[in-house]
Amino acid sequence: MAEQSFQTLGEFIIDKQDDFLYSSGELSRLLSAIRLASKVVNREVNKAGIAEIIGQAGNQNIQGEDQQKLDVLANEIFIEALSQREVVCGIASEENDDFIEIKTGNNAHLSKYVVLMDPLDGSSNIDVNVSVGTIFSIYRRVSEPGQPVELRDFLQKGVNQVAAGYVVYGSSTMIVYTTGNGVNGFTLDPSIGTYYLSHPNMTFSETGKIYSINEGNYIKFPQGVKDYLKYCQEEKDDRPYIARYIGSLVSDFHRNMIKGGVYIYPSTSQSPNGKLRLLYECNPMAFLAEQAGGKCSDGFQRVLEIEPTELHQRVPFFCGSSKMVEKAEEFMRNADNS
Template sequence: MSKQALQTLGEFIIDKQDDFKYSTGELSRLISSIRIATKIVNREVNKAGIADIIGNVGNMNIQGEDQQKLDVLANDIFIAALSQREVVCGIASEESDDFIEVKCTENAHLSKYVVLIDPLDGSSNIDVNVSVGTIFSIYRRVSDPGSPVELRDFLQKGVNQVAAGYVVYGSSTMIVYTTGNGVNGFTLDPSIGTYYLSHENIKFPTMGKIYSINEGNYAKFPQGVKDYIKYCQEEEGDRPYTSRYIGSLVSDFHRNMLKGGIYIYPQTSHSPNGKLRLLYEANPMAFLAEQAGGKCSDGFKRIMEIEPTELHQRVPFFCGSAAMVTQAEEFMAKAVSKN
């Protein structure tokens, strides 16, 4: 198909605007702001090897993790892009201790939306040229427009999301998002800086043959996860499954959504509450998974039904092809019942 026949992301946003129940144009402008920021981040990621933006900055973020130079740069780029177009009243980032009230435009406080973002997921892999990504989640505020944004605007269940998505900066750069009407992916043509619709109405295969987990932590996993891994490795029927783990959530999720598989980041004896962040990683990925016909839970209950209690809350994460997640949950429940 010629480029002239392909639909751009901008055209797609306009065409689909009426499918969104709160359609006012504001959400469309918000997603356009994210689109612009991803192009700038993509440029920086692609020159990381020749610019002084590899390595850590000597600081730790609120999670106690070393901040990479690109973490800080990507964070600044997204905050700037979202703050200057009167489309959001507040931003919460994985890289910031607290949420940010947007005040830099006269009418920003009237905006109806807040954005939660992981600016550069998997950034520790950047210096070895492994794919990294951005994850974003969008909610309508629950406090009154015109008043200062509040913590409760961000501490909402995943079921309240109005849009979510991710960008994968890899062999090609893609933005994949949903507004609750299916999942669509757009690939960047770097020669002209335009995203084109390349993956329409993406669906998770109901069953897959890939399991993604850091097996180096096997000894620390709960018994149910250990039992499920053994099940995946058994030679029976269509098993053994294939183990594929990149260590970048966006990349592992993206592959599994296209090919079929399950991604697991469980609680461990060292991290009893899990490691992934509910608001910046688990909820947006759960929204995308469910919109694509997949399933996402903490091993026992639906991720998007969890009531957040803090901005940087962590959670165990089982996400992917629906039948595989159900299987893993059965192993978890069986192990608990034995104790």
């Protein structure tokens, strides 16, 4: 039997380059930098248990969260890889208080792109060997190339994204990304260090059987979310649904896209604006979800239409199979009007 032929991520990027509105080769180099950095982070994640790179780093990030050693390392790896390709003029990361202006290379000031990222989503799970990930979002700058990058280059609505994706470091390592022409997934063959197209044209089913939420916070949830959870657990029609919650956004999203489901991280009485960050968590996932036929909202409006006002802005997040998100929104609206 003939051996099956797989397309590599590098080949796919080159083949699809002309599908991109601003095709000039720069975005391809940028995605190649992310590919390289993900391999290095994958190596570090997989040796975390035998190297002294697990546990807390002794610092807190801008959100007041304890930084893990791998958070810091992954952040450095991605910044280094992105800085060397002379296609990025600025980077914003969950791990940094402010954005970083890239000055490396002769042409860095002429670069057209900015990257926002969560370099190691779910890193608190590293110590217990649970899947973690990287999330990235790419925009064309709005300020004039040749000038220093500005905050407004990062404070763009999600609809302006030119590419977004994530890496999941799990039982296998995958890159899943979109440039606005569907969603494709690539699995790393660790024996030769190459990503191969393994999940072409990924899509959300219209509905599913899985709901993902931290029910331990139930008492703090808005009434609409409580009502929706009761609906999910009701024995009627195709319900009850199945509760599945990992605690790593990338992993929960990835499972729900493949199997059908909804992920919810709502506002709470303690976090009235939600906890997930709009620019480097919610927007890229919303872009991916919509490109895969799913839906994302803050419970009332489309996430990609939210006007950002600050770099580390938080929003409530409802994302996944379209009919499940719409049903959750219905409960939110009804509770809000009662």
